[in-house]
Amino acid sequence: xxxxxxxxxxxxxxxxxxxxxxxxxxxxxxxxxxxxxxxxxxxxxxxxxxxxxxxxxxxxxxxxxxxxxxxxxxxxxxxxxxxxxxxxxxxxxxxxxxxxxxxxxxxxxxxxxxxxxxxxxxxxxxxxxxxxxxxxxxxxxxxxxxxxxxxxxxxxxxxxxxxxxxxxxxxxxxxxxxxxxxxxxxxxxxxxxxxxxxxxxxxxxxxxxxxxxxxxxxxxxxxxxxxxxxxxxxxxxxxxxxxxxxxxxxxxxxxxxxxxxxxxxxxxxxxxxxxxxxxxxxxxxxxxxxxxxxxxxxxxxxxxxxxxxxxxxxxxxxxxxxxxxxxxxxxxxxxxxxxxxxxxxxxxxxxxxxxxxxxxxxxxxxxxxxxxxxxxxxxxxxxxxxxxxxxxxxxxxxxxxxxxxxxxxxxxxxxxxxxxxxxxxxxxxxxxxxxxxxxxxxxxxxxxxxxxxxxxxxxxxxxxxxxxxxxxxxxxxxxxxxxxxxxxxxxxxxxxxxxxxxxxxxxxxxxxxxxxxxxxxxxxxxxxxxxxxxxxxxxxxxxxxxxxxxxxxxxxxxxxxxxxxxxxxxxxxxxxxxxxxxxxxxxxxxxxxxxxxxxxxxxxxxxxxxxxxxxxxxxxxxxxxxxxxxxxxxxxxxxxxxxxxxxxxxxxxxxxxxxxxxxxxxxxxxxxxxxxxxxxxxxxxxxxxxxxxxxxxxxxxxxxxxxxxxxxxxxxxxxxxxxxxxxxxxxxxxxxxxxxxxxxxxxxxxxxxxxxxxxxxxxxxxxxxxxxxxxxxxxxxxxxxxxxxxxxxxxxxxxxxxxxxxxxxxxxxxxxxxxxxxxxxxxxxxxxxxxxxxxxxxxxxxxxxxxxxxxx
Ligand code: PLP
Numbered sequence: 043x044x045x046x047x048x049x050x051x052x053x054x055x056x057x058x059x060x061x062x063x064x065x066x067x068x069x070x071x072x073x074x075x076x077x078x079x080x081x082x083x084x085x086x087x088x089x090x091x092x093x094x095x096x097x098x099x100x101x102x103x104x105x106x107x108x109x110x111x112x113x114x115x116x117x118x119x120x121x122x123x124x125x126x127x128x129x130x131x132x133x134x135x136x137x138x139x140x141x142x143x144x145x146x147x148x149x150x151x152x153x154x155x156x157x158x159x160x161x162x163x164x165x166x167x168x169x170x171x172x173x174x175x176x177x178x179x180x181x182x183x184x185x186x187x188x189x190x191x192x193x194x195x196x197x198x199x200x201x202x203x204x205x206x207x208x209x210x211x212x213x214x215x216x217x218x219x220x221x222x223x224x225x226x227x228x229x230x231x232x233x234x235x236x237x238x239x240x241x242x243x244x245x246x247x248x249x250x251x252x253x254x255x256x257x258x259x260x261x262x263x264x265x266x267x268x269x270x271x272x273x274x275x276x277x278x279x280x281x282x283x284x285x286x287x288x289x290x291x292x293x294x295x296x297x298x299x300x301x302x303x304x305x306x307x308x309x310x311x312x313x314x315x316x317x318x319x320x321x322x323x324x325x326x327x328x329x330x331x332x333x334x335x336x337x338x339x340x341x342x343x344x345x346x347x348x349x350x351x352x353x354x355x356x357x358x359x360x361x362x363x364x365x366x367x368x369x370x371x372x373x374x375x376x377x378x379x380x381x382x383x384x385x386x387x388x389x390x391x392x393x394x395x396x397x398x399x400x401x402x403x404x405x406x407x408x409x410x411x412x413x414x415x416x417x418x419x420x421x422x423x424x425x426x427x428x429x430x431x432x433x434x435x436x437x438x439x440x441x442x443x444x445x446x447x448x449x450x451x452x453x454x455x456x457x458x459x460x461x462x463x464x465x466x467x468x469x470x471x472x473x474x475x476x477x478x479x480x481x482x483x484x485x486x487x488x489x490x491x492x493x494x495x496x497x498x499x500x501x502x503x504x505x506x507x508x509x510x511x512x513x514x515x516x517x518x519x520x521x522x523x524x525x526x527x528x529x530x531x532x533x534x535x536x537x538x539x540x541x542x543x544x545x546x547x548x549x550x551x552x553x554x555x556x557x558x559x560x561x562x563x564x565x566x567x568x569x570x571x572x573x574x575x576x577x578x579x580x581x582x583x584x585x586x587x588x589x590x591x592x593x594x595x596x597x598x599x600x601x602x603x604x605x606x607x608x609x610x611x612x613x614x615x616x617x618x619x620x621x622x623x624x625x626x627x628x629x630x631x632x633x634x635x636x637x638x639x640x641x642x643x644x645x646x647x648x649x650x651x652x653x654x655x656x657x658x659x660x661x662x663x664x665x666x667x668x669x670x671x672x673x674x675x676x677x678x679x680x681x682x683x684x685x686x687x688x689x690x691x692x693x694x695x696x697x698x699x700x701x702x703x704x705x706x707x708x709x710x711x712x713x714x715x716x717x718x719x720x721x722x723x724x725x726x727x728x729x730x731x732x733x734x735x736x737x738x739x740x741x742x743x744x745x746x747x748x749x750x751x752x753x754x755x756x757x758x759x760x761x762x763x764x765x766x767x768x769x770x771x772x773x774x775x776x777x778x779x780x781x782x783x784x785x786x787x788x789x790x791x792x793x794x795x796x797x798x799x800x801x802x803x804x805x806x807x808x809x810x811x812x813x814x815x816x817x818x819x820x821x822x823x824x825x826x827x828x829x830x831x832x833x834x835x836x837x838x839x840x841x842x843x844x845x846x847x848x849x850x851x852x853x854x855x856x857x858x859x860x861x862x863x864x865x866x867x868x869x870x871x872x873x874x875x876x877x878x879x880x881x882x883x884x885x886x887x888x889x890x891x892x893x894x895x896x897x898x
Contacts, residue, residue: 048218048263049079052232052254055089057269057328058166060718061123061767062760066328067170068179070269071227075179080222082261083181083229084254085170087162088120090665095162097678099155103148108687110138112664115686117165119725121172123718123767130172134165152204156234156242159205163231163250171229182225189217190235190256192243199386206246208311209235213262213319221261230257248309255312259319266316266323268308273327273516274336275300275307277351277501280513282859283489287503288510289336289350296350296442297323297338299473303438304353313338329754334510348502349441349495354484357405358390359415359432360464363422364398374425375399381421385414391436391467391476400465402436402478431464435484437491438476445472453494457487460804486805489842489859525748525788527552528872531898532835535793538896539832539870544794544812545894546881548576550584552789553877557588559758560746560781565765567776570616572744573599575782575878576790579606580897585785586610593744593780595619597626600635612636616741616780618660618707620682624648631655638707638741640683642692649699658705658741659684659692663726667711667719667745672823676710683708689730702736705778709743712783717757719745720779721764728772739776746784748875750826756784783878790877792817792893793832796869797848806843808865813847813854816893817876818883821853828874829857837863845871849888 051070057063071081087095091113098109114135118128138161141147146154167183174181192207221228232250237243245252251268258266275297278286292300294317301310307325316323322339363378365371378399382389391402415430422428439454441447445468458477465478479487495501503509527549528535538545560569570593571585577599582592586607591614594600603615612634619626620640627644628651630637639645640660645652662683664676675682684692696703706727710719723742731737749755769777794812801807819825829845831837839861847854856873865871884892 047079048082048222048261049074050082050084050254050258050261050263050266051269052084052250052266053086053269053328054250054271055086055091056271056716058085058170059089060716060722061173061764062718063328064124064170064173065177066331068174068177070331071174071181072179075226079264080226081228082184082221082257082263083170083227084186084232084250084257085163085166085229086232086250088117088166091116091162091165092159094665095159099150099158106142106147108685110142112686113161114138115726115729116663117169119722119729121169122725122729122771123721123764124169124173125176125767126169126172131165131168134161134168137161137164152200153241156204156244159244160231160234160242163233167229167231174227174229180225180227182228184221184224184228184230186230186232186234186253187236187242189230189260190253192235192237192245194237203237203243204241205244207235207237207243208245208252209256209315211256211260211315211319214260215262218261246311248311251309251312252315255315255321255323258321258323259315262319263321266321268312268323268325269328270307270325271328272307273330273333274325274510275305275351276513277503277509278488278492279304279354282485283492284512284514285489285492286513288334288513288516289508290334290506290510291341291345291508292336292338292350293340293442294338295471295473296440299438299440299469300351300353303436303440303474303476304355305351333516345508346502346505347441347443347446348505348508349439349444349447349500350508351440352437352488352491352495353440354435354437354488355404356433356435356481356484358434358436358478358481359403359405359430360400360434360478361403361418361422362398362400362429362431363426364429365426377425378422381418384421385418387414387418391465391478393465393467402434402465404436433481434464434478435481436476436478437484437487438474439495440474442473444468444475447500448475450498450500453498454491454500457490457494457804461487483803483805486842486844486859525552525874528791528832528874529835532832534898535791535832535872536870539793539795542894542896544792544810544816545896546790546792546816546876547896547898548578548581548786548790548877549898550580550789551898553581553584553786554588556785556789557585557590560779560784561588563758563762563765565762565769565777566779567739568614568778570614570741570778570780571785572780572782573603574882576786576880576882577602578881578895578897581786581789582606586614591615593618594635596622597629600630600633604633616778618709618780624651627651636705638705639692642684642688642695645692645695645699645701649695652696652699652701655701656704656736657696657701658707658739659689659703660707660709661686661689661727661730663708663710663723665710667714667716673712674710676708686730690733693734703734704736704738705741706731706734706737707741707743709745709780712745713747714745715747715749715754715756717760718764720761721768724765724768724777728768728775731772731775737775739778740772741778741780744779744781744783746781748783748787748878750828750875785878787875787878790875790880792873792876792880794871794873796865796867796871798867799865806841808843808845808871810845810847810856810871812893813849813856814851815847815849815885815887815890817856817873817880818885819879820856821851822883827857827876829860829862830872830874831862831865831869832872833869834863834865840864848890
């Protein structure tokens with residue numbers, strides 16, 4: 043077998059975080075082995091672990107042991123989920139313990155930091171090798187540091203030399219042969235290498251892509267496959283431009299340009315090694331391996347002349363330097379750039395005129411702070427007049443032969459003609475054309491520019507060799523039709539909007555259907571509905587009638603439940619408060635519901651309240667999960683739960699108070715679509731349970747996500763399978779779950795009529811009767827709700843609009859960049875997925891009345 047038979051597969055954090063994903067990795071590797079290839083798998087750390095390690099490095103020395111225990115517990119629990127002995131990860135645990143004791147820990151020396159960061163990849167690769175081998179796909183474990191060596195660059199400081207360095211690799215048939223002899227399937231770590239002194243060094247954030255590319259070049263591999271959570275590179279950021287098209291084939295330089303100018307899917311540093319080694323690189327979607335992906339190789343530029351992509355970078359700062367006497371002044375630019383070097387700032391774009399030079403500073407390449415900008419300006423002021431312009435955005439058109447396409451860009455240029463353009467730059471390699479504009483208009487421009495490029499045929503989307511399907515068509519969420527019950531009820535809803543004004547409307551049948559889906563998950567012994575999501579009495583009664591208990595977080599919620607569901611026994615009501623006053627615990631205990639304690643304070647200071655009580659402890663298993671920082675309820679910054687290190691203390695305090703601990707509880711966040719999340723929480727919680735002799739149940743929280751546009755439905759069969767595996771190990775404890783959003787989000791819509799339409803600075807605003815007073819989620823969590831014009835369902839979408847409410851806040855925006863038919867005053871706008879955390883968060887800001895609620 044020749045060295046060319048190697049294939050390198052790289053998997054990022056989310057792709058190595060669950061058993062199901064590791065099974066997929068095993069299948070992909072096996073398929074390539076069956077075809078006669080050798081396979082090298084390069085892995086990142088399990089999702090969130092690098093951030094946890096960063097937290098440990100930054101923590102004060104006395105807190106590090108507890109953080110280390112969390113990491114150890116997390117990987118041991120993952121080992122259990124993978125069906126492995128915890129001893130598999132012992133070498134990493136020993137290394138961590140030794141590093142904590144190292145004399146370098148006190149000063150956080152860079153080589154010590156690199157060793158700590160490296161543990162994440164060492165953990166995941168050890169787990170992966172053991173799992174695949176146990177599954178019958180024998181995998182060897184390779185320490186990446188034995189193969190990849192980094193060399194410092196001349197201008198690199200100590201930080202970059204240890205934590206953000208790069209490798210130079212030459213193809214080595216000898217190493218390819220040596221590795222093949224060690225086994226045809228090997229797993230190694232991304233992100234880490236060694237330096238010439240043999241110390242561990244890091245390849246910078248996103249460094250696992252670079253590791254895979256370096257290994258590809260070293261082994262002269264047939265190809266490198268980067269497995270990620272999107273189906274490839276696109277002609278624009280699909281989150282902003284859903285019509286963006288898959289890029290099927292690119293050359294190395296174009297891909298480099300797209301990655302450098304904004305696309306996040308690939309790390310720009312990884313293209314150098316594969317280009318130098320002439321190794322094709324593929325980007326593939328781990329969740330949908332059957333999709334074709336993007337291929338990057340030397341032949342990618344051979345197609346027709348075309349703009350391939352429009353990318354953008356936010357947070358760009360411009361520095362404009364004006365000097366009257368600059369013309370023909372020898373050394374002026376040398377002086378100016380000397381100051382940039384002195385302040386460690388790398389210049390990106392440059393525009394020059396007789397009396398002015400303007401440059402841009404890209405935040406991804408610079409450590410930009412108000413202080414160092416100020417210091418730079420003070421120095422520059424010695425040789426010129428300085429002006430700082432920002433925040434700006436750089437919008438870049440990428441395509442080989444850009445100068446030959448200029449004459450076809452008239453509509454694009456006309457679009458920019460209406461905006462303030464601070465700088466235009468055409469790259470000397472003829473691959474890009476960049477416009478720097480004010481940051482706040484950039485994202486609104488992208489869909490329009492993309493459309494112009496297609497209309498003017500500058501983007502050759504009809505050429506199937508280059509362009510694939512749109513993001514929109516690739517990501518149609520399968521639940522979309524079931525969740526669109528309101529299409530069937532259009533006439534009734536229009537009537538409600540006409541007679542009631544703005545209103546929330548709930549479809550009880552949808553709530554019941556979701557509830558039945560959950561009740562089919564057999565490992566769960568008891569379901570609770572988190573009433574904070576939507577406490578409408580009709581919904582509570584419907585769910586209680588199906589056997590759901592109810593979860594409350596205040597005594598007012600308890601009283602509401604007791605008023606509307608008086609038959610519900612205390613054993614089916616769970617009280618999970620956070621920082622509630624003492625009186626609320628007293629009242630809840632007196633009413634006979636189950637009470638959860640999530641800090642030491644209540645047990646320490648109010649022990650008498652808990653005498654004879656049966657309680658649960660809420661644990662923070664950190665890090666939090668979910669669709670937005672503000673809904674993550676675990677980890678260092680979160681106010682919820684007890685740190686695992688405090689559990690023993692809580693146990694002793696409860697015993698002193700005469701209380702029995704019968705439950706352990708964890709809820710780490712909302713909007714989670716990873717089906718393995720709950721099995722992980724279950725395994726971690728169960729691992730903590732043995733010391734509680736009275737323990738009867740484990741509650742693994744809610745947080746079950748509802749897919750938004752482009753997201754896949756939560757796979758409940760996988761949720762159930764993961765839970766069943768853990769339950770086999772802990773059959774003696776009941777399993778509880780407490781979702782809110784999953785049950786009610788799609789069941790509710792918000793209806794509001796159009797008040798006014800306004801065109802300003804190229805943006806069309808559609809105003810409606812209800813704003814952030816009615817639905818706070820877009821302002822609070824950047825939540826994206828589907829929005830349609832219910833009066834014009836089925837009409838073609840001709841406008842791109844920003845939907846706003848009547849509240850005097852610039853955050854009063856319900857949706858940006860929405861495509862819909864032209865709206866007129868009085869049309870009824872429907873905001874979907876508004877059944878959860880909608881009406882309950884409604885408020886009377888600006889003295890606007892609360893919104894009516896109607897149940898169908
Ligand atoms: N349980 C607890 C303790 C919560 O705090 C929450 C939400 O905040 C939930 C359950 C319900 O979460 P979700 O609506 O995402 O299912």
